[in-house]
Amino acid sequence: MPLQPKPTIKAAQGKLGILLPGMGAVATTFIAGVHAVRQGIGKPIGSLCEMGTIRLGARTDNNVPTIREYVSLAELDDIVFGGWDLFNENCYEAAIEAGVLEKELLESLKEPLSAIKPMKAVFDQSYVKRLRGEHVKTGTSKMDLAEQLMEDMKSFQKDNGCDRLVVVWCASTEVYREPTSVHATLANFEEGLRNSDDEIAPSQIYAYACCKLGVPFNNGAPNLSVDIPAIQELARETQTPISGKDFKTGQTLMKTILAPGFKSRLLGINGWFSTNILGNRDGEVLDDPGSFKSKEVSKLSVLDSVLQPEKYPDLYKDLYHKVRINYYPPRGDNKEGWDNIDIFGWLGYEMQIKVDFLCRDSILAAPLVLDLALFSDFAKRAGMHGIQEWLSFYYKSPMTPEGLYPEHDLFIQLAKLKNTLRYTVGDDLITHLGAEYYE
Numbered sequence: 213m214p215l216q217p218k219p220t221i222k223a224a225q226g227k228l229g230i231l232l233p234g235m236g237a238v239a240t241t242f243i244a245g246v247h248a249v250r251q252g253i254g255k256p257i258g259s260l261c262e263m264g265t266i267r268l269g270a271r272t273d274n275n276v277p278t279i280r281e282y283v284s285l286a287e288l289d290d291i292v293f294g295g296w297d298l299f300n301e302n303c304y305e306a307a308i309e310a311g312v313l314e315k316e317l318l319e320s321l322k323e324p325l326s327a328i329k330p331m332k333a334v335f336d337q338s339y340v341k342r343l344r345g346e347h348v349k350t351g352t353s354k355m356d357l358a359e360q361l362m363e364d365m366k367s368f369q370k371d372n373g374c375d376r377l378v379v380v381w382c383a384s385t386e387v388y389r390e391p392t393s394v395h396a397t398l399a400n401f402e403e404g405l406r407n408s409d410d411e412i413a414p415s416q417i418y419a420y421a422c423c424k425l426g427v428p429f430n431n432g433a434p435n436l437s438v439d440i441p442a443i444q445e446l447a448r449e450t451q452t453p454i455s456g457k458d459f460k461t462g463q464t465l466m467k468t469i470l471a472p473g474f475k476s477r478l479l480g481i482n483g484w485f486s487t488n489i490l491g492n493r494d495g496e497v498l499d500d501p502g503s504f505k506s507k508e509v510s511k512l513s514v515l516d517s518v519l520q521p522e523k524y525p526d527l528y529k530d531l532y533h534k535v536r537i538n539y540y541p542p543r544g545d546n547k548e549g550w551d552n553i554d555i556f557g558w559l560g561y562e563m564q565i566k567v568d569f570l571c572r573d574s575i576l577a578a579p580l581v582l583d584l585a586l587f588s589d590f591a592k593r594a595g596m597h598g599i600q601e602w603l604s605f606y607y608k609s610p611m612t613p614e615g616l617y618p619e620h621d622l623f624i625q626l627a628k629l630k631n632t633l634r635y636t637v638g639d640d641l642i643t644h645l646g647a648e649y650y651e
């Protein structure tokens with residue numbers, strides 16, 4: 213592929229405001245973690261932006277800078293945090309409530325965390341049945357609420373002297389809804405906002421407000437926010453990068469590590485049963501069938517797309533895939549995910565694999581929030597806009613432009629991410645071709 217001339221990528225100068233709708237377990241673990249790293253009392257484990265490297269040129273060149281050396285990313289010291297929530301607790305109180313990080317660690321970060329207070333949320337209980345809003349905006353219409361969010365962002369940027377803003381949705385999973393005609397075009401959507409159409413979800417109001425201002429929006433939950441034609445039209449108009457959806461952590465991360473391996477070796481799969489117990493607020497919200505449906509759709513799509521049963525009917529046509537999430541308060545944020553995988557090999561002989569992943573949900577999600585914030589800010593400075601497919605690496609249910617299927621294989625996703633960085637900078641892509649055999 214001919215390479216484009218090197219585009220001018222604006223350097224990451226000045227402060228970056230990271231705004232999070234939803235300041236619960238994931239958001240506070242992320243914010244506290246960045247403060248801990250800044251103070252030298254923790255390491256940013258799991259973040260490509262902070263710890264990843266990228267190979268350039270032939271292996272003989274031995275040129276492997278860190279990603280941070282390679283492209284200009286915001287420094288952790290230049291980040292300012294903010295967000296919205298329907299609970300009026302500051303970030304320190306919310307982190308204590310979430311119970312993910314140790315009290316001793318949070319105590320040492322009390323001052324900066326207590327200073328972060330959520331702005332009033334745009335919330336509608338019909339979209340998250342298990343929560344009741346207290347710290348919530350009121351307005352004359354959904355358009356009025358969107359305008360209030362835009363004012364929040366402008367004031368935040370001004371008050372904190374931020375050069376740029378990005379948004380990562382870390383709020384609760386909304387109930388499953390199919391897109392309707394109000395989501396089909398920007399004109400319909402804006403009309404719907406003015407009429408407070410019931411089909412417009414709170415997350416879509418945030419997405420609209422961000423795209424209107426050209427602020428990159430990344431969706432960590434499975435509900436529809438930026439993956440509707442109306443918002444994509446707006447993102448094109450305002451040259452805004454958007455990405456989604458649903459952070460790929462825990463069980464789905466394991467699935468997209470294991471399934472590509474089985475498929476590479478052409479091992480068949482008869483069944484894959486996945487069940488989870490989890491006891492945090494996210495688990496409580498997902499106990500509602502509507503919110504669970506959003507999650508289920510997002511989790512189920514993974515195997516079909518990795519395994520391509522239509523191309524390998526002998527191996528995957530009869531695959532039975534089942535996913536369960538059980539709310540179990542004693543476990544808090546420390547989820548346990550079991551997988552039973554019924555596979556078969558040579559001549560159809562059957563085998564079984566059992567995975568028991570005792571994971572920590574928010575610990576796995578926090579570095580994803582950081583990378584999505586820093587990479588989407590990079591994308592904006594590099595002139596990229598619309599759906600950022602190269603960020604599929606971070607998502608359970610990656611968004612794609614119309615007519616394309618999503619890529620779920622974690623290793624292809626990583627290759628795509630790194631090749632996109634090389635391409636953006638104007639360097640050769642890595643093909644892994646063994647050209648020396650032909651010399």
Ligand SMILES: NC(=O)c1ccc[n+]([C@@H]2O[C@H](COP(=O)([O-])OP(=O)(O)OC[C@H]3O[C@@H](n4cnc5c(N)ncnc54)[C@H](O)[C@@H]3O)[C@@H](O)[C@H]2O)c1
Pocket residue numbers: 233234235236237238239296297298299310333334335336340343381382383384385386414415432433434458459460461462492493494497573574576577
């Ligand atoms: N932790 C993971 O591994 C993981 C993985 C994939 C997706 N997610 C998703 O990330 C999101 C956050 O997870 P969590 O564990 O932090 O949940 P959480 O329940 O601890 O936090 C969510 C917060 O969002 C707030 N909220 C709900 N609706 C809001 C709105 N409209 N505006 C502003 N705030 C709102 C809630 O009050 C709550 O404080 C969830 O949607 C979850 O499904 C998490």
